[in-house]
Amino acid sequence: MSASPSAAPLSLGSPSLGAAGRFGRTPLIAHWRAFATAARLGWLMEANWTDPFLFFVYSVAKPLAATLILVLMVLVIGGASSAEFRAFVVVGSALWSFVVGGIAGLAWSILDDRERYRMLKYLYVSSSAFAVVLIGRGTARVAIGAVGALVTLTVGVGFLGVRLDPGRIDWLLLVGSMAFGLVAILALGVLLASVILQTRQESWSYPEAVAGALFLIVGAVFPLSVLPPVVQAVGLAMPLTWWLAGVRQALFPGSISSVGGPGSLFAQLSGHASPQSGEILVALLVTAAVVTLGSGVAFRAAQRRVMQKGLIDLTTGS
Amino acid sequence: MSAASWAVGRQGPSSGGPREAATWDRRQVIATELRAVRGRSYPRIAGMFREPSWIFFEILLPFLTTSAFVFVYRALQAPPEYVGFVVLGGVMIAFWLNVVWLMAGQLYWEKDQGNLELYFAAPMDMMSVLFGMAFGGLIMSSTRAAVVLVVASVLYDVVFNVQQWLLLGGVFLLTLFALYGLGMVLASLFLLWGREVWHLNQLLQEPVYFVSGVNFPVNRLGLLGALAVATLPLAVGLDAMRQLAFAGQAAATAFLPPEAEAVLLVVMVGAFLILARVMLRLMERLARREGRLTVRGR
Numbered sequence: 001m002s003a004s005p006s007a008a009p010l011s012l013g014s015p016s017l018g019a020a021g022r023f024g025r026t027p028l029i030a031h032w033r034a035f036a037t038a039a040r041l042g043w044l045m046e047a048n049w050t051d052p053f054l055f056f057v058y059s060v061a062k063p064l065a066a067t068l069i070l071v072l073m074v075l076v077i078g079g080a081s082s083a084e085f086r087a088f089v090v091v092g093s094a095l096w097s098f099v100v101g102g103i104a105g106l107a108w109s110i111l112d113d114r115e116r117y118r119m120l121k122y123l124y125v126s127s128s129a130f131a132v133v134l135i136g137r138g139t140a141r142v143a144i145g146a147v148g149a150l151v152t153l154t155v156g157v158g159f160l161g162v163r164l165d166p167g168r169i170d171w172l173l174l175v176g177s178m179a180f181g182l183v184a185i186l187a188l189g190v191l192l193a194s195v196i197l198q199t200r201q202e203s204w205s206y207p208e209a210v211a212g213a214l215f216l217i218v219g220a221v222f223p224l225s226v227l228p229p230v231v232q233a234v235g236l237a238m239p240l241t242w243w244l245a246g247v248r249q250a251l252f253p254g255s256i257s258s259v260g261g262p263g264s265l266f267a268q269l270s271g272h273a274s275p276q277s278g279e280i281l282v283a284l285l286v287t288a289a290v291v292t293l294g295s296g297v298a299f300r301a302a303q304r305r306v307m308q309k310g311l312i313d314l315t316t317g318s
Numbered sequence: 319m320s321a322a323s324w325a326v327g328r329q330g331p332s333s334g335g336p337r338e339a340a341t342w343d344r345r346q347v348i349a350t351e352l353r354a355v356r357g358r359s360y361p362r363i364a365g366m367f368r369e370p371s372w373i374f375f376e377i378l379l380p381f382l383t384t385s386a387f388v389f390v391y392r393a394l395q396a397p398p399e400y401v402g403f404v405v406l407g408g409v410m411i412a413f414w415l416n417v418v419w420l421m422a423g424q425l426y427w428e429k430d431q432g433n434l435e436l437y438f439a440a441p442m443d444m445m446s447v448l449f450g451m452a453f454g455g456l457i458m459s460s461t462r463a464a465v466v467l468v469v470a471s472v473l474y475d476v477v478f479n480v481q482q483w484l485l486l487g488g489v490f491l492l493t494l495f496a497l498y499g500l501g502m503v504l505a506s507l508f509l510l511w512g513r514e515v516w517h518l519n520q521l522l523q524e525p526v527y528f529v530s531g532v533n534f535p536v537n538r539l540g541l542l543g544a545l546a547v548a549t550l551p552l553a554v555g556l557d558a559m560r561q562l563a564f565a566g567q568a569a570a571t572a573f574l575p576p577e578a579e580a581v582l583l584v585v586m587v588g589a590f591l592i593l594a595r596v597m598l599r600l601m602e603r604l605a606r607r608e609g610r611l612t613v614r615g616r
Contacts, residue, residue, distance in 0.1 A: 049514060058517045065524035069533055070390065076534045077394040085394065116430050199371050204419060206375045212383030221386065222393035315431070 026129065034128035038136025042109065046140055063097040063148035064155060070221055071160055083161060088256050090156035091248050092220040094149045099214065099240060101145025102185035104207035105138035106193040111204060114315065121313040131299060138189045142182065170250040173277045177246030177284060184239035184288035191295040194302035200316040219244055219258030232265040239291055242284035245275060339441035354442040358450025363457050377462045384408030384466055387533050388474050399567040403560055405470040407532035409463045413497055414552050416459035418522045421501030424451055426508045426515040444598050448505060452498040479565045485576060486562040492583035493555025499590025500551055506597035510605055530556060535571030547573050551586050554579050
């Protein structure tokens with residue numbers, strides 16, 4: 001049987017485009033299958049090394065300890081605003097599990113596949129879009145981060161004096177903030193993955209370093225108003241800032257604002273002390289869109305460079 | 319001396335195959351071990367110059383993490399010495415991270431990369447490899463620690479009040495020796511494990527920072543803090559250094575006098591080095607028996 005003359009000729013297009021480069025436009029269902037398979041693979045790689053109980057303990061120990069460090073710092077100093085500030089740091093550090101999981105998930109999946117399992121080149125030339133596979137792998141870690149966040153919040157409410165009233169939760173703001181926020185987190189993960197594609201084995205520590213640096217400028221554990229105005233401006237341009245502010249305002253309406261407050265840059269620019277729900281969602285949407293577009297451009301540029309320089313399967317050691 | 323010759327050394331009297339190595343005299347053995355230390359530390363030191371991105375990711379960004387905790391205390395309007403506590407904690411975290419990732423987990427990574435069997439086949443003691451890793455890692459993390467100390471102190475107006483410089487220097491060095499000794503013990507232990515290593519490394523970060531009181535006085539943890547001081551070089555070293563770097567300000571929040579903590583560190587250094595040697599032999603034997611020395615990706 002001869003090939004149909006109308007069929008697209010088989011040629012080796014850019015592997016970075018996956019099936020699209022070789023066989024025409026990839027149907028959405030194929031992307032979904034690649035994503036689901038990669039997410040499942042990521043989950044199995046993260047979770048099947050031990051029994052579920054031990055896995056659970058390992059998954060929550062880190063975010064819980066990070067929260068306890070901050071709570072102890074608040075308790076050591078004490079003061080009138082101690083209880084309110086405790087809720088502030090508990091929510092911020094609980095949500096940070098998503099950020100660490102999202103950013104590290106994508107970066108570590110590259111290092112795992114390139115340096116340890118030596119599979120990156122095979123993934124790269126497979127018919128699935130490389131970026132979709134990576135995002136799938138990263139999503140598995142975000143899910144683990146979600147468990148850590150949930151447990152940390154539960155411990156905060158149960159044992160650390162955080163008062164959460166389910167009747168006062170602003171569900172619309174919560175769902176909107178989480179949806180846009182998670183997209184932004186994965187976009188930041190793709191951005192860092194673009195760097196990690198080009199660096200050496202020691203890049204294991206980079207995701208935590210990036211997450212740690214973002215920790216400073218997004219109002220995770222203290223209000224932005226204590227930072228110099230220039231740094232506040234950088235923070236206001238980050239989607240994570242608005243995501244954290246949105247989730248905080250949704251869970252604890254009227255609590256300390258990480259964005260606004262007396263003397264904050266936001267208050268000076270907007271003329272009112274704290275952002276409203278609508279402002280938060282619009283700011284989150286805009287900043288998340290910019291980061292997502294930027295990460296797409298950076299990822300394509302990184303792919304071109306690693307192909308030109310032959311870095312895709314280059315392993316290093318030290 | 320060129321980079322390559324620095325790495326592998328000159329072909330001296332100790333060259334030759336394993337059969338010849340069995341008849342080496344003491345001088346040849348020592349020379350080979352020193353070359354092994356130098357050779358293993360070489361990629362870590364040379365790597366610093368070949369991959370400039372680490373300056374941004376491993377110095378600048380961790381400095382910002384330390385800064386975040388400084389601003390938490392500022393937001394709480396804490397006394398100024400607490401900012402100093404955080405800065406000292408940030409300095410020591412640089413070494414701890416190096417111990418966890420580039421000492422404890424290293425033999426496991428080497429196994430995954432296929433280098434481990436080469437180490438065992440080479441006519442040298444594995445302790446030399448561990449010393450080499452420690453030395454190279456120490457150089458790497460000292461750079462980061464120095465930047466955090468100097469820049470943070472200047473930027474956040476940390477005022478040190480040191481009255482016993484010699485004791486402070488001694489405690490600092492003892493803490494490093496104890497930390498890297500612990501790293502050697504963990505490296506041996508991790509040799510037997512598979513993917514647990516990765517997750518255990520994760521567990522050795524924030525939970526250890528918490529029990530060691532990296533950002534607050536460890537005595538606030540009561541019994542848990544006492545246990546940490548008795549077993550973790552990071553906890554006891556930080557407690558002693560805070561007392562010595564902020565004389566008169568940190569004594570009220572300390573567990574033991576710095577002299578006593580220095581003695582504790584000396585004990586830890588000895589114990590960890592002996593334990594590392596014993597563990598390495600034991601784990602190597604177990605790994606050989608169970609055939610795990612060359613098993614990768616598990």
